[in-house]
Structure formats: structure tokens, C-alpha cells
Amino acid sequence: MMSEQLPLSGVRVADFTWVWAGPFCTLQLAHLGAEVIRIESESRLCVTRRIPPVADEEAGPNRCGYFNQYNQGKHSICLDLKKPEGLDIAKKLVAASDIVAENFAAGVMDRMDLGYDTLKAMKPDIIMIALSGYGATGPESPYVSYGPAQVPMSGLASMTGFPDFPPMSVGFSYGDPNGGLHGAFAVLAALMHRARTGEGQYIDLSQWETSVALVGEGIMAQEMNGAAPQRMGNRDPYMAPHGLFRCQGEDRWVSIVVADDAEWQQLCAAMGKTDLAKDARFATLADRKDNEDALEAAVTDWTTTLSAEEVTRTLQATGLAAFPAITNKELAEDEHLHSRPFFTRLEHPEVGVRQHAGVPWNFSDTPCQVRRPAPCLGQDTEDVLQRVLGYSADEVAALKDNEVLT
């Protein structure tokens, strides 16, 4: 039921974020029921309103999959922040909000006269989060950062890859959603603090640092032994077999993990290979690690005769961990995900019903779900000015005439 209480019902977010990490932070808050109002501009369209995928090969700011995925449940207003009236509206919106989120490079909000001290004067208990690449302080804080750079910068790339190859990326801009998620966690903690003390505060989040948080074991290895783990492809020092194995079909693979010696015996039985079960080269973890090329070849001999789904069913039936290297099409059609139900299918005015990824948490008492599709550019400008900020229809019309709401 749409009328039910949600965790952040009554919490308003003035969302100055754009592109990747920031909008993913505020998406989590929207999922939890906050009223998230994105401040956009026609002259400075969010990158995600400009890039593929676009619906039915027809471009347009409201037709991009990326924007429509990362901005579900939010509102959009257009303001020209270079005009004094536009800036004034932005400040009034902050005064009516609980949270301000932004992910410009360090110092940009200050230069627009929307820095924390200014906003705190408007709303003493405001919670403000800045999600920048490098953080608000430190010698490299003015540097330019894009999310994909966080994988190499954090050291994750240096440990990811096949032996004898250079460091590799992880296939997507991991630093962005990860920074956004850590940002959402931080905002919620600040809300709990405000509930207890009445005090708001400024949160300085560095995407670089939130990415280093994901490689803690590497930092510890360096501290302990002066050396980090080597690139080892899909292998693992403590488990073997541990990898992706080729299956029937073009570029089809299945992941398989065997946790211990007993599971190795289980795998041999599941594969119907009694000779491998007795093979001394593979008896213990140490043996399997010593002969891992031969081990993987033996498993591949079996997997290449089957589909990735058949391997998965066979192994999961005996309690072994296996799953196909699933594609986006298979995710979209996945019976299990549909049963949860994970996907949302809401009517969007320009692209119709598209199957979006939804909320990854099921709450039993305050069920979080996407309540409205991503906003068209500026669709909520009039509503927010009148309903939230108390402008009259005439005042809004005058602002429109003066091209403030663009």
C-alpha cells in the first residue's frame, strides 16, 4: 500500500548531486521513503540523461536507462543557480529540507554560495553530505575524479587480473555505486545522531577512501608482510577448484567453488569421475593448489559437455556452490528474481513500462518499494515551489518568464 509509513517518511532531501555516485546515494534514501528533490538545469544536463542505453534508439533527456534507473522515486526541479532568484529558491529549499547532498569537486558548492556554513545559517540542524573523489581536504582534493578511476586508485585493480597480465578493471565503474552506498549509510547515521542530540552536521566522503575500505585485507597484508596479494585470476589461496569454467554455447561460463577436501570428493561424485576422486594430485587443498592447471582442465572436460544451467543444477542439488556467469538478459528473465519480486514495472510518461532493478531489501513492517518512476526533467518544479516553498501560481509564472526555472 502506497500510504503506509516508510522508514524515511517526512524526511526531505535537497539533492544537488549529479552523474553517478551522488544520485546513487540519494536513490537509497528515496528507496527508504525520503522525498528526494533533484535540482537540475536544462543548460547543464546530467550526463546520465545523455548516454546510452536509450529507449527504442530514440535519444532524449527522459529516455535514458541510466538516469531512469538511478533516479527512481525522486522529484526533479529546474533552477538556474546563476540567477540570484534561482539561488534564493535553492536556499529556501534547503531551509525546508533535512538533508543536502552534493558531489561536485571540492569547493564548488562554496563558490556557488551554497557551502555548508551558508546552508547551516538557513537551517541550523541541516545534514550535508559531500561525495567527492578525493574528499574536501588534502593536497589532491582539487583533482578531477571519475568513478572508474577509483578501481585503480584504491588498489583493487592492482590485485585484480590474470597472472602475467597488467592490472585489470572490474568491468564497471565500481567506485561510484560503492561511494553512493557508503554515503547513504553515513546520512542515516547522521539522522540517528540528529534524532538523539538535535544536531546536524557536515559529512565529507571521499570516494577514494570508500574504495580503499573494500581492500582492507590487502592493506593488512602490506602492513604485516610488506607485500600485497598477487593477481591470481579467479583463483583463491584457500579453496580449489575456484573459478569460471567454460560450458556449451558461445562465451558461456559457470562459476564453481569447492570449499574443502570433502567437497572435492562431492564434486568428483557429481561429475561421475571416480578416477579423479582417487587421483593423488588432487587429494588435499595443497595438492590441488600445486596442480591447479591440471585440476581446472579436468573440471573443464566435464563442464564443456553441459550447459551452465545444467552444471549449476547438478552441483547445487548436492550442495555445491555453482552459478552461471549470468548476462543482463538472463537477469531480466530470471524466475527467482521475479518471484522475490525484485523488479519494478511502473508507467513512465515517455518510455512506458520498463523493467527496472528495484529495492534490494525486503522490510516486513515498512515495505520499501519504488513508488514512482524517475522524473522527467523539471516535472516537479511548479509543485515543489508551490507545495513545499509556498510560492503562488503568479509568482511561479513570473519566475518562468524571467527564465529562472530552466
Added chain:
Amino acid sequence: MSELPDPQTPGPLHGIRVVECGHMVAAAYAGKLMADLGAEVIKVEEPGGDRARQRGPYPENIPHPEKSGLFLYLNTNKRGVTLDLETVKGRELFQRLVKDADVVVHNYHPTQLASLGLEYEALAQYNPNLVLTSISPFGQTGPHREYTAHDLTMWSAGGIVFLGGAGGRPDLPPLKAAGQQAGFQAGVNAGIASLGALYARLSTGRGQHIDISVQECLVAIMENNYIAWPYDQTTPSRLGFRLIPQDVLPCRDGYIYVLAVEEHQWQNAVELMGNPDWANTELFQGFLSRSVNWDALKALLEDWLQDKSVHEVYHGAQQRRVPFAPVSTMGDLLKSEHLNARGFFAEIGHPEAGTLRYPGAPFKFAASPWTLRSPAPCLGQHNAEVYCGQLGLAPEELQSLQATKVI
């Protein structure tokens, strides 16, 4: 070095009581996020210990359950007790811990919950205001709920592994990210959901159960890679065309990540390279051409980079607003002038593992800081403190629990 906050300053989650149990990364990272912001987290381990203790890195590579770098990192600021939840007495003690808790977060598999007494209905009897956050590979419902999983198979099930790997090498398999990334992502999602439910409780007065599927947490972070299917029926993979020219390229002393999204960034990069003639050829005009002709461009960039240091290319590029980045090693990070100026690494001693630097605050709170107050607990380190001090057991009872291997 910036000054570290006073560890006595209460964090934003001061006063929140959390019980955490399970193995490895997901529940432990959720617990760590809360503990590092001031929550009182009790980590309940099976008498044999969290399986993360059995994974390194270890000093001098000698396995020791109190010296696992993974465990030490994931369990800062927590108190640790041991308890066998499969015994009647263990169950009873756990219920008493739950009575005093605001949140229980765990990552036991759905098939284990009945025998461990971790079902919501069972725990809510003892504490109706409890927030119970259950993390599992595929969630508590649906045809795959009983599937077994490890980090690699989840990265695969979330659709992410299909994106990673060596472009142009269909002979090599898709590639996972290093470490335990599925666990970390599930952990931060569990942290968000737990705090969301605590905030809801402030107005509803009720606790609730949160079911978190690791698979869904991963599908949600794929950026435009999932949504490409519903929007334009394309399937991105490691072998596909990359719209944005970017790569990891070798310098004389390491690797640099090159990226120039905007035209002015590329022009500035050309200037940094001393305006070579090849940059003016038709092949490299506009980022689409540079993407299509990336192999040729890459060779030219490699030629230019081969006698340069990572440091000079990185700072030279950034001074021209070009977003190149170093491909850091772990050693580079620990030496980073920037990270150290922000006071990112936090040092603390541990009775067995000694004094080490840890990754520190991933976010800086102006009023209620992230703090490192205590190292990860040794196995059962706080049994007496918690069972006798908090739950009021007599010392003889504690001995009897030890003798019967309940703790």
C-alpha cells in the same frame, strides 16, 4: 598529518546495541560500519570461531586465528563472545542478548535459521522492537533460496563477473574483482537497511525483519549494464565495445589509468604529451574515433609513457584537469601524501597481531566522528564481561558453559 578525533567523542550511533553473527564478510562489515560509528556491537562467534579467522593474510604467512588480516580489519571496535547456538543453553543466552539489542545482523544461510533459532518470529518473542537483518545469497524466499554460494559465485549470479576480464580475449574467462566484494556490498546494504529500520522505529515504535539478497544488492549496482536490456536489448560484456577510451597502461615504474571523457580533457592530455603530430590525424578526432581506434591510440600512448614515472604523468595530467589516476599498489596507498594528510589510516595495537595501520574513516563526520577505539576481539575475549557483567551469570556458570563447550 591531520589530528585524529578524540576516541572518547560519541559517534553518531552512540547507544545503539547490535548483535552480529555469522561468518566471513557480509554481516561482519555491516557490524563494523556500525561499530566504527559508535554502536556497541557484540560479535557472537561459534566456539570454533568465524571462518574469516581461517583466511589470511597472516604475518609471515603463518596461519593463526588471532592474526588474520581479514578478520582484524572487519571486526574493529567490537566485543567478542563465543556461543554454540545449537545447544539449549546457548540458545537461551542468545535470547537474553537479543532482549537487550536494537539490531541483530547475521549472514547464516536460510537453511540454518531454524536450527540456530534465528528466525524472526522466534527472536521477536523476546524483543518485539528488534530489527533483525538477515543477509543471504539469494534471499529468504524464491526457488534459489537454498542455493549454496561463495563470493565468486555471487559475483557471477549478480551479473557482474560477465563484465570483467580481458577485452579481446574470448579464450580467457570472465574475471572476478579481487577480494570479497560481494560480501562488502551486501554488508553496506545491510548497514543501510538496519539504520533505515531503526529510524522507522523512532516513529512506529516497532521492530521488523529485513531480508537482504546478495544477488539483488549486486544487480542494483551494475550502473547501466543491467538496464541496457530493458532499454535497448544489448548485453555488455568484457568482449564488447567500450564507449569511453580508458585503460591501464605501463609507465617505467608502475601503471597509470588513462581516461579523458571530455574533449577539453583530451586536448589538455595532448598538450601534456607535447602536441605530437599523430594527435592531429583524423583517426583521433572526437572521442568516438578515439574509442574505435583505441588499439592504435593505446600503442602511441604506451610509447609516450614508457620512460615516464607514474607520479609525473598523474600530477602533470591533473594539473591540466585531466582525470588520469595512478594504479596504486597497497604500498603506494600507505605512503600516499594525500591519504595521510587526511589522516585516513588508523593505527592500533592488538595483543596477538601487534600494532598495525588499518584503513580508517571512509567518511568524516564533523560533529560525531568515526573512531578506532579497540582492535578486533580475540576469540571469546569478552565472554566474562558480557555473560557475567551484562547478563549477570555467576563465575561458576561461566565455567560450566566452558566445560560443556557452549562457549
